Amino acid sequence: MEWTWEWLAWPSIGTTILRCVDLAIRIGAIFLVPPNRRPSSAMAWLMLIFLVPIPGILFFFLIGNPRLPMKRRRMQAAVNETLRAANADLQLGTLIPNPPSWFQPIVRMNREFGALPLSGDNGVRLISDYEASIHEMAAAVRGATKTVHVEFYILKADATTEPFFQALEAACARGVRVRVLMDHWANLVKPLHRETMRRLTRMGADWHLLLPLKPLAGKFQRPDLRNHRKLLIVDSEVAYLGSQNMTDRSYNLRKNIKQGLQWIDTMVRLDGPVVRSVEAVFLSDYYSEVGEILDDIDLQEQPSGSDDFDCQVVPSGPGFDSENNLHLFLSLIYAAKKRIVMVSPYFVPDEALIRAIAGAVARGVEVELFVGEKGDQAMVYHAQRSYYDDILSSGVRIWMYRPPYILHTKSLSIDDETAVIGSSNMDMRSFGLNFEVSLLVRGDRFVDQLRAVEESYRADSRELTLEEWSKRPMRSRALDNLARLTSALQ
Numbered sequence: 378m379e380w381t382w383e384w385l386a387w388p389s390i391g392t393t394i395l396r397c398v399d400l401a402i403r404i405g406a407i408f409l410v411p412p413n414r415r416p417s418s419a420m421a422w423l424m425l426i427f428l429v430p431i432p433g434i435l436f437f438f439l440i441g442n443p444r445l446p447m448k449r450r451r452m453q454a455a456v457n458e459t460l461r462a463a464n465a466d467l468q469l470g471t472l473i474p475n476p477p478s479w480f481q482p483i484v485r486m487n488r489e490f491g492a493l494p495l496s497g498d499n500g501v502r503l504i505s506d507y508e509a510s511i512h513e514m515a516a517a518v519r520g521a522t523k524t525v526h527v528e529f530y531i532l533k534a535d536a537t538t539e540p541f542f543q544a545l546e547a548a549c550a551r552g553v554r555v556r557v558l559m560d561h562w563a564n565l566v567k568p569l570h571r572e573t574m575r576r577l578t579r580m581g582a583d584w585h586l587l588l589p590l591k592p593l594a595g596k597f598q599r600p601d602l603r604n605h606r607k608l609l610i611v612d613s614e615v616a617y618l619g620s621q622n623m624t625d626r627s628y629n630l631r632k633n634i635k636q637g638l639q640w641i642d643t644m645v646r647l648d649g650p651v652v653r654s655v656e657a658v659f660l661s662d663y664y665s666e667v668g669e670i671l672d673d674i675d676l677q678e679q680p681s682g683s684d685d686f687d688c689q690v691v692p693s694g695p696g697f698d699s700e701n702n703l704h705l706f707l708s709l710i711y712a713a714k715k716r717i718v719m720v721s722p723y724f725v726p727d728e729a730l731i732r733a734i735a736g737a738v739a740r741g742v743e744v745e746l747f748v749g750e751k752g753d754q755a756m757v758y759h760a761q762r763s764y765y766d767d768i769l770s771s772g773v774r775i776w777m778y779r780p781p782y783i784l785h786t787k788s789l790s791i792d793d794e795t796a797v798i799g800s801s802n803m804d805m806r807s808f809g810l811n812f813e814v815s816l817l818v819r820g821d822r823f824v825d826q827l828r829a830v831e832e833s834y835r836a837d838s839r840e841l842t843l844e845e846w847s848k849r850p851m852r853s854r855a856l857d858n859l860a861r862l863t864s865a866l867q
Contacts, residue, residue: 402430410437418805421862452665453696469650469679470497473687473819479712480795480819484689486708487817490699492691493657499649500683501818503798503826505786505833507626510617510644511541517611518544524673525555526659528587528608530800531622532559534573538623542576549581554673557584558662560604565590568629585666587812602695605800605811607644608659614680616655618814619644620787620800637781638753643788643830645798645816649682654690658814661692686820693801694812702801702815703808706789707733713742713791718831720747720788723754724761725804725861731767738772747834749784750777757804759860762853769843776838784834794821 406426411419426433472495484495504510518525518541525548534542549555557577564570564586577584587604589596609617621642627633628640647655653676664670693701710717710733717737724746726734738744746768752758769775778784789803790796799815801807818824 399430402434403427406430406434406437424862450696452668453661469653470499470682471685472497473685476687476819477712477795479708483705483708483712484817487689487691487701487705490701490704491693491697492689492701493654495687495689495817496650496654497685497687498682499647499651499686499688501651501686501688501816501820501823502646503823503830504617504619504644504646505642505830507621507640507642508537510619510621510642511538511623513646514609514617514623514644515540515544517609517615517617518548521548521553521611523553523612524610525553525612526608526610526656526663527556527623528558528604528606528659528662529623530560530603530605530607531563531567531624531628532557532573533564533567533569533622533624533629534576535569535625535629537625541623542580545577545582546580555580555582556659556663556671557582558587558604558659558666559584561586561589561591562600563603567624585663587662587666589666599810601810603811604662604694605807606658606662606692606814607800608655608814610652610656610659613656613674613678614648614652616647616652617644618647618655618799618816620785620798633753638751638783639781640783640785641778641834643786643798647688647816649680649684649686649688651682651688651690651816652680653678654688655814658690658692662812665696684820686818686823688819689817691797691799691815691817692813693808693815695810696812700808702813703727703730705797705815705817706730706803709789709791709795709797710734710737713737715742715792716790717742717744718747718788718790718828719745719803720784720786720831720834721803722749722752722783722785722787723757723802723804723806724748724764725757725802725806726764727805727808730803731764734768734773735771744773745776745831746773747776747778747784747786747831747838749780749782750839751780751783753783756860756863757806759857760863761804763857763861765841765846766843769841769846775841776835777841778834778838782837786830786834788827788830790824790827790831792824794824795819796824796827798827 406423410422422437545555588602590600607619607621621644626639657676660671691701691705707729734744787802788798796818797815801813801815807813
């Protein structure tokens with residue numbers, strides 16, 4: 378047997394360094410990833426990093442921190458403190474008497490986490506027709522005499538929104554102060570972005586991008602943070618909020634137009650003291666982007682309302698210490714005695730929400746979930762499907778809105794007189810990464826309005842049964858479960 382020294386040969390220096398880096402990343406991730414993170418999220422990140430250490434840790438540093446940059450956090454903290462100080466002045470109107478025993482504690486919880494106060498004597502009306510909503514908002518702008526504040530996740534000047542943009546142009550021409558905010562990334566990747574910006578500039582609107590990704594200008598944060606709010610406030614007297622973006626129902630995307638996809642949304646028109654709370658959310662976003670406190674808005678003025686609904690505006694997002702929207706949804710689900718109806722196109726719940734829903738069914742509450750049969754975002758669509766087994770098995774009825782329509786409304790109604798509507802889905806992105814705004818409403822006549830909309834959705838949906846779902850192909854199960862893992866990377 379011939380003697381060799383190969384067994385004593387040292388590995389190459391590059392291989393040694395690579396192994397040391399690999400080991401250091403794995404050990405470091407154990408200390409870096411879990412703190413202040415959901416266990417499911419921490420496990421997903423650790424799995425990714427252990428499988429592919431170097432790409433995994435780079436991806437973690439890119440999107441692993443849901444917090445805003447330090448400068449923006451300081452600005453948001455100042456905004457939150459200002460809103461807290463203004464709470465006493467914003468408590469306006471006469472509240473509906475004899476609330477359920479659980480209602481005031483939820484209102485108080487919302488305020489502790491950063492919501493605006495509960496106000497009474499408000500007018501609240503649902504608008505569930507997409508084009509009619511745009512025309513009504515355009516009409517409101519045409520009547521403006523002082524200010525128009527526009528904030529939409531997606532804002533596009535297209536054939537459908539032409540009446541709204543014409544109204545903005547006319548408002549600017551007669552001296553109305555028109556201020557516009559829109560999410561940077563959401564608009565950048567959609568058609569007509571440059572045309573829309575140029576049109577806003579030509580008309581003289583004061584417009585700004587929300588959460589801009591401009592590293593060369595010193596404006597950069599986690600790139601998948603979004604401002605998902607949809608707001609319009611006219612003369613501090615009338616406001617609109619909900620799920621609808623200011624764009625064509627097809628979002629002007631060729632693939633959507635080819636498939637005939639059309640979005641289904643709901644907005645709510647508000648008047649009364651709650652309008653000041655909606656405007657406070659706009660002012661906080663304006664200040665966060667522009668660094669300017671507007672001096673032509675007085676939040677202490679008391680506009681009169683056309684009805685007597687009780688309303689509370691609940692903003693949420695990375696600028697708050699708590700997931701305000703998730704706390705609100707959980708509290709209402711636990712409070713429900715008879716019926717819960719959830720409408721959420723993107724339904725990717727965390728463990729707490731799954732348990733709350735299962736607990737509601739177990740105590741005899743009728744629970745329904747409306748989702749779209751067809752999804753427009755593949756990973757989210759498959760991630761939410763991975764939860765259908767659990768919720769169908771617990772006794773939840775799932776209604777799937779038929780294509781080619783994309784159900785995009787976000788609402789939650791419980792029992793007979795309490796509901797939430799706004800921009801927030803029941804998914805982990807809306808809970809932790811998106812700036813959202815939700816409206817808590819107490820009043821049986823508003824719940825009746827929402828029930829009518831829910832019934833119209835049911836008429837255009839089919840029910841998914843556990844028997845049908847258990848027969849889906851194995852490849853679909855695998856894809857759904859893989860997407861579920863990626864949904865926890867927060």
